[in-house]
Amino acid sequence: MNPSLATATAVSAVVPSESELDYAASCELPMPWATFRLHAFVEPATGKEHVAITLGDVGNGEPVLARIHSECLTGDALFSLRCDCGPQLEAALQKIAEEGRGALFYLRQEGRGIGLVNKIRAYQLQDAGADTVEANEALGFKPDQRNYKLCKPMLQHLQISTLRLMTNNPRKITALEQLGLKVVERVPLVITRNPFNERYLTTKAAKLGHLF
Numbered sequence: 618m619n620p621s622l623a624t625a626t627a628v629s630a631v632v633p634s635e636s637e638l639d640y641a642a643s644c645e646l647p648m649p650w651a652t653f654r655l656h657a658f659v660e661p662a663t664g665k666e667h668v669a670i671t672l673g674d675v676g677n678g679e680p681v682l683a684r685i686h687s688e689c690l691t692g693d694a695l696f697s698l699r700c701d702c703g704p705q706l707e708a709a710l711q712k713i714a715e716e717g718r719g720a721l722f723y724l725r726q727e728g729r730g731i732g733l734v735n736k737i738r739a740y741q742l743q744d745a746g747a748d749t750v751e752a753n754e755a756l757g758f759k760p761d762q763r764n765y766k767l768c769k770p771m772l773q774h775l776q777i778s779t780l781r782l783m784t785n786n787p788r789k790i791t792a793l794e795q796l797g798l799k800v801v802e803r804v805p806l807v808i809t810r811n812p813f814n815e816r817y818l819t820t821k822a823a824k825l826g827h828l829f
């Protein structure tokens with residue numbers, strides 16, 4: 618690689634920016650199901666790094682099969698059975714590969730926006746009997762602190778205008794529509810229950826409106 622190009626790219630990633638989200642770089646990402654494309658973005662206000670993973674021609678105007686996935690280190694990377702995040706991530710990438718076209722947005726809003734350490738505090742309260750909503754509230758947080766506004770510049774960058782969204786969460790669709798984004802279809806993403814996530818999934822349906 619040309620060394621002057623490497624320097625220019627690295628410097629541009631740290632130049633202060635007033636935009637909501639800056640595109641940084643993209644590369645090929647071979648996965649077990651297909652070779653996807655990985656796009657990196659930086660949120661100047663927080664320094665958080667977000668990614669989108671795409672397959673096929675997502676910018677051709679046709680609705681895009683998409684997953685907007687919130688970070689869950691325990692479920693996505695550490696095989697935790699307390700939630701359904703890891704299997705949902707895998708199922709979404711598999712469905713996109715089956716269609717040959719789609720996008721997954723991996724947003725760094727761990728623990729429904731409260732962060733990893735607070736999520737572990739919430740799990741500790743759940744080990745003592747609280748449900749997932751009560752635990753957030755006991756820590757002084759709303760049940761769901763997430764914000765999907767970063768999806769807008771990511772979608773614009775990828776020239777995606779309409780989504781067929783893989784989710785069981787109707788509040789996520791409402792939040793996206795309030796941002797002016799078009800969701801033309803909800804594609805369910807239901808994962809097999811296990812004894813460890815049973816109560817969590819039941820609480821999500823009863824208190825957070827998830828459809829299973």
Ligand SMILES: Nc1nc2c(ncn2[C@@H]2O[C@H](COP(=O)(O)OP(=O)(O)OP(=O)(O)O)[C@@H](O)[C@H]2O)c(=O)[nH]1
Nearest residue numbers: 687688689700726727728729736739749784785786
């Ligand atoms: N605060 C908190 N966050 C959790 C807990 N369990 C999972 N999470 C986080 O919840 C987020 C995923 O939320 P879900 O409700 O499973 O999914 P969703 O994105 O709202 O809905 P789907 O699109 O149907 O998956 C991730 O950021 C996880 O880290 C918990 O008990 N407490």
Ligand SMILES: [Zn+2]
Nearest residue numbers: 689692700702
């Ligand atoms: Zn999870």
